Amino acid sequence: MRCDSTGSNKETIMSILYVLIPLALLLLGVAVWAFFWAVGSGQFDDLDTPAVRIVMDDDTKPDQDES
Amino acid sequence: MTASDTCFHCALPVPTNCSLTVEIEGTQRPVCCPGCKAVAELILDTGMSRYYDLRNAPDPGVGRPPDEAAEWQVFDSADMLGAFTEQHDSVREATIYVGGMYCSACSWLIETTLSKQPGVESAEVNPITHRLRLRFPADGSLFSSHLATLANLGYQPQPMSPEGAARPEVTEQRTALKRLLVASLGMMQVMMFAVGLYAMDFQGIDEEMQHFLRLVSFFVTTPVVFYAAKPFFTSAWRGVVARRPGMDLPVSIAVGSAYAASIYATFTRGPAVWFDSVTMFVFFLTLGRFLEMRARHRSIDRGVAVSSLLPNTTIRVDDGTRTTVPVSQLAAGDTVVIRSGESIPADGVLSSGSTSVDEALLTGEARPQVKGIGDELSAGSINLDNMIEMTVTTTGGDTTLGTISRLSERARYARPAFVTLADKIASYIVVALLLVASFVAVFWYFADPERAFVITLSVLVVTCPCALALATPAAFAAAGSRMAQLRLLVTNGNAIESLSRISLAVFDKTGTLTKGQPRITAVFVTDNARTEKDCRLIAAALESASTHPLADAFALPDELPAVSSQKIEIGQGISGVIDGRQWRLGNASFVGGGIAVEDSSATHVFLGVDGNAVAWFEIEDELRPEAKATLDSLDDLGIAVALVSGDNRNSVEAVARKLGISELHSECTPADKLAIIEAAQQRGERVVMIGDGINDAPVLAGADTSVAPAHGALLAQTSADVIMLGESLAPLTTAVEMSRKTMRIVRQNLAWAIVYNALALPLAAAGFVPPWLAAIGMSASSLVVVLNALRLNRFE
Numbered sequence: 001m002r003c004d005s006t007g008s009n010k011e012t013i014m015s016i017l018y019v020l021i022p023l024a025l026l027l028l029g030v031a032v033w034a035f036f037w038a039v040g041s042g043q044f045d046d047l048d049t050p051a052v053r054i055v056m057d058d059d060t061k062p063d064q065d066e067s
Numbered sequence: 068m069t070a071s072d073t074c075f076h077c078a079l080p081v082p083t084n085c086s087l088t089v090e091i092e093g094t095q096r097p098v099c100c101p102g103c104k105a106v107a108e109l110i111l112d113t114g115m116s117r118y119y120d121l122r123n124a125p126d127p128g129v130g131r132p133p134d135e136a137a138e139w140q141v142f143d144s145a146d147m148l149g150a151f152t153e154q155h156d157s158v159r160e161a162t163i164y165v166g167g168m169y170c171s172a173c174s175w176l177i178e179t180t181l182s183k184q185p186g187v188e189s190a191e192v193n194p195i196t197h198r199l200r201l202r203f204p205a206d207g208s209l210f211s212s213h214l215a216t217l218a219n220l221g222y223q224p225q226p227m228s229p230e231g232a233a234r235p236e237v238t239e240q241r242t243a244l245k246r247l248l249v250a251s252l253g254m255m256q257v258m259m260f261a262v263g264l265y266a267m268d269f270q271g272i273d274e275e276m277q278h279f280l281r282l283v284s285f286f287v288t289t290p291v292v293f294y295a296a297k298p299f300f301t302s303a304w305r306g307v308v309a310r311r312p313g314m315d316l317p318v319s320i321a322v323g324s325a326y327a328a329s330i331y332a333t334f335t336r337g338p339a340v341w342f343d344s345v346t347m348f349v350f351f352l353t354l355g356r357f358l359e360m361r362a363r364h365r366s367i368d369r370g371v372a373v374s375s376l377l378p379n380t381t382i383r384v385d386d387g388t389r390t391t392v393p394v395s396q397l398a399a400g401d402t403v404v405i406r407s408g409e410s411i412p413a414d415g416v417l418s419s420g421s422t423s424v425d426e427a428l429l430t431g432e433a434r435p436q437v438k439g440i441g442d443e444l445s446a447g448s449i450n451l452d453n454m455i456e457m458t459v460t461t462t463g464g465d466t467t468l469g470t471i472s473r474l475s476e477r478a479r480y481a482r483p484a485f486v487t488l489a490d491k492i493a494s495y496i497v498v499a500l501l502l503v504a505s506f507v508a509v510f511w512y513f514a515d516p517e518r519a520f521v522i523t524l525s526v527l528v529v530t531c532p533c534a535l536a537l538a539t540p541a542a543f544a545a546a547g548s549r550m551a552q553l554r555l556l557v558t559n560g561n562a563i564e565s566l567s568r569i570s571l572a573v574f575d576k577t578g579t580l581t582k583g584q585p586r587i588t589a590v591f592v593t594d595n596a597r598t599e600k601d602c603r604l605i606a607a608a609l610e611s612a613s614t615h616p617l618a619d620a621f622a623l624p625d626e627l628p629a630v631s632s633q634k635i636e637i638g639q640g641i642s643g644v645i646d647g648r649q650w651r652l653g654n655a656s657f658v659g660g661g662i663a664v665e666d667s668s669a670t671h672v673f674l675g676v677d678g679n680a681v682a683w684f685e686i687e688d689e690l691r692p693e694a695k696a697t698l699d700s701l702d703d704l705g706i707a708v709a710l711v712s713g714d715n716r717n718s719v720e721a722v723a724r725k726l727g728i729s730e731l732h733s734e735c736t737p738a739d740k741l742a743i744i745e746a747a748q749q750r751g752e753r754v755v756m757i758g759d760g761i762n763d764a765p766v767l768a769g770a771d772t773s774v775a776p777a778h779g780a781l782l783a784q785t786s787a788d789v790i791m792l793g794e795s796l797a798p799l800t801t802a803v804e805m806s807r808k809t810m811r812i813v814r815q816n817l818a819w820a821i822v823y824n825a826l827a828l829p830l831a832a833a834g835f836v837p838p839w840l841a842a843i844g845m846s847a848s849s850l851v852v853v854l855n856a857l858r859l860n861r862f863e
Contacts, residue, residue: 014276017276017279018279021260021279021280021283025256025283025287028256031252032248032249032252036245039241039244039245040241042237044244045193045237045240045241046191046193
């Protein structure tokens with residue numbers, strides 16, 4: 001691995017973490033906020049129907065059935 | 068009966084004089100009435116013919132539209148809108164309980180139809196709670212038109228007041244979901260940082276990076292401890308205050324002390340942190356609680372069930388003027404008009420007219436009761452014959468109906484079962500664990516003070532009664548969802564445990580073993596000049612005007628002779644003129660002509676002309692086709708069967724004879740039924756009660772377990788522990804087998820959890836288990852328990 005080769009190289013590569021980890025935490029915060037908003041607006045009140053809804057969707061008009 | 072002579076929409080027989088059809092994918096399908104034709108065409112026109120493919124086999128009559136839809140207009144007035152809807156900006160939102168839904172195709176049909184109506188913003192149906200959330204613009208859209216659309220689809224809409232619609236379960240689930248998400252995201256992040264920290268231990272430590280990762284872990288763990296794990300701390304504190312330490316106490320001590328020690332280590336740059344163990348621990352605990360909560364919520368709203376037996380609106384008479392008002396606005400002293408076929412909105416005294424009422428829901432008595440002026444009427448019973456006026460005495464929760472439902476509610480809560488026992492045992496386990504942990508702490512403090520905290524923490528984490536706590540709820544949750552797929556709804560967590568030990572099944576006859584629909588089983592003609600067919604035609608013609616429950620038995624699809632001057636004699640029979648002759652149909656004394664019939668199980672109805680009896684009909688309630696097979700398989704499972712019914716001795720004996728039941732009790736009041744069940748329990752029997760009437764509700768609650776078919780009265784469903792969805796009795800045996808399998812898994816899980824703890828505790832106390840390994844061991848043991856429980860999902 002490259003980071004094992006020299007001490008200084010390892011330092012440079014690892015220091016990117018000081019930027020990436022706070023960035024990840026920021027995204028985490030956004031994700032949590034979005035989820036809290038979704039729960040608050042009732043999108044997760046029904047956890048049973050959405051699983052079967054996909055198999056029920058059918059918008060076929062009777063007149064299109066002839067094709 | 069072939070498919071061609073039943074209605075394509077509602078599956079009722081099509082009258083022969085009816086030639087209505089609808090065209091579905093090029094084929095003409097028969098329908099039974101203009102209403103069904105309209106509904107079928109509405110469904111086809113909106114492009115939703117798939118409904119007919121998706122729905123389960125319909126119960127005859129379900130989906131048939133009611134004859135009157137104009138009653139909804141009362142909901143357009145300003146105070147009605149205020150009482151039943153909430154306005155947000157320019158949009159009104161209403162919660163409507165939809166009666167008559169019987170599968171998820173219904174929820175799809177309702178949502179799709181309503182959202183295609185002009186003036187509907189959105190429509191969402193929850194098929195579990197049967198609630199529709201409807202949003203429509205405040206201007207230019209009539210609430211009543213949406214209610215009428217629902218009614219036209221064949222459902223019974225019931226607008227609910229916002230207070231009635233707000234349910235604590237929804238708030239609880241929302242909070243639980245948020246906590247679960249915080250715990251799971253937090254755990255994933257902290258685990259990632261922990262991998263970095265452990266890798267650094269092996270590859271040589273970069274001091275600054277280690278400190279940084281520890282700080283970040285601390286930052287992420289904090290909300291997990293203070294938000295996601297909050298319920299554990301509050302419940303632990305409650306346990307301490309009540310001097311009843313629960314499982315949450317060692318959990319809280321482990322989480323709290325590991326968190327505090329990790330903070331100390333972070334800021335003093337100590338040797339180790341345990342943020343990963345903390346978050347993982349909290350996540351698994353939260354997940355267990357969440358699964359348990361979901362299983363608990365799978366019950367049907369009780370308050371709605373009672374009100375759905377009452378009409379939405381009623382006609383009130385104020386100084387001679389009649390106004391349609393919602394039932395919730397009735398007060399004692401009001402006078403209301405009840406038309407034939409309507410249900411009675413409140414308890415009261417009959418003030419004008421005479422009629423017979425069907426009180427089957429309240430008393431279990433299937434035969435109509437004759438009522439005259441001054442007689443008492445109960446809310447929820449159905450007015451069968453004539454229009455009457457009633458003076459209201461009590462309304463709402465104080466009515467007989469409300470009282471019975473409260474009684475059964477109390478019986479539910481008064482049942483301590485094994486929950487209290489489990490709590491008691493848990494207290495001892497917890498105290499023992501805390502004693503062991505403090506003993507370990509003291510020992511290591513003197514032996515090796517450096518390692519004392521780490522080892523004590525490992526002991527607390529490794530002995531976490533997590534697998535022990537998950538063993539039962541995980542298996543019950545898996546069993547609950549599998550049983551729902553098998554058309555069984557478990558509403559009470561204790562049901563599975565008690566169902567697995569059942570030794571006696573007590574059946575209520577009416578509507579449980581029988582179809583609850585009377586049918587003519589034999590016709591005896593005494594006048595040789597007439598054929599059986601003639602007599603049936605005449606009887607059908609006479610009964611065509613009656614709403615009596617027995618009248619359905621006489622209905623014929625043929626063209627009927629014309630009847631004039633039909634007259635219903637309350638409690639006696641019906642008379643009418645056909646071809647100039649006076650015909651009578653009813654009991655022996657009403658018809659005259661003195662035919663003596665030996666006493667038997669069936670109900671007898673006589674037909675006579677000009678005072679001479681010409682024929683009699685034997686009417687019986689038909690057995691369910693699968694009843695015999697179900698009882699046989701119960702016998703194979705080692706369960707005895709008894710029959711307890713409010714019906715008369717003869718009919719109960721006839722049913723018992725056909726099904727081979729030896730223990731039977733007839734003419735029982737609800738109190739008798741309860742006494743019989745309690746006597747059986749005294750003998751050491753474990754009793755499951757299978758019943759469907761409202762009067763059975765306290766009885767259902769008094770039995771060890773109760774099962775109700777979903778087609779019965781709604782209240783019985785809600786006080787029953789297990790509800791069988793659909794028309795068949797067969798799921799009953801599945802329920803017993805499933806519960807036995809579940810308890811087997813629970814025992815395996817408990818055995819595993821105990822063996823694991825017995826092995827891990829000495830190792831941790833001896834200092835061989837670091838905290839991270841303890842957390843992994845704890846999680847792995849929980850995982851084994853959960854995976855074992857999930858095997859229930861494959862139960863056939």
